[in-house]
Amino acid sequence: MRIGEVARRAGVSTRALRYYEEQGLLAAERTHSGQRIYPASAVERVKLIQQLYAAGLPSRTIVRLMPCIESGTASAEAQDLMAAERDRITLAITELAEARDALDRMIHISSHPTPEHCPALREPAWAPYAASASELVPAPA
Structure with a gap:
């Protein structure tokens, strides 16, 4: 054929x-x-x-x-191999569920922004980062 x-x-x-x-x-x-x-x-x-x-x-x-x-x-090796693949798939499912949950949180935050989560809503914007950023910039000589 x-x-x-x-x-x-x-x-x-x-x-x-x-x-x-x-x-x-x-x-x-x-x-x-x-x-x-x-x-x-x-x-x-x-x-x-x-x-x-x-x-x-x-x-x-x-x-x-x-x-x-x-x-x-089905040999013992084949059974072990399939069980290991099942464990790999189970771990991937767990990791994907965690990623989905994190994305759900981001979707919720984007739908209900607060100053805690959205620097643009802070007064002044990005306020918590201003002090740490100035510490990183060397003073002019």
Whole structure:
């Protein structure tokens, strides 16, 4: 099966198939003119790769999991690897939630400005910083 047909059946771009091949996730034979020819099973494999990507796994992890997937057995190493990826994703979710909460605070402050949060509303503006700034500027000689 040619690359375009695999891409169409799997619902991905030909560029994605080339990338999967570069990453060692998918193999193709070559014709004498260099065109890629895939087995019919490539469509199912590409769909599986897409599911693993959707689960947040990077290609380097998917490559390491493929032997277990192909053999139908989950090794302790594969289980540990997936648990580590889950921990990485959980941490990223926590960090994104913290960033979202900080942004929510900024949105609230921008909607309800106070002199405490908005230097332009201070008298004089930027007042708390004026003293410290003058301390940093050397006196003229």
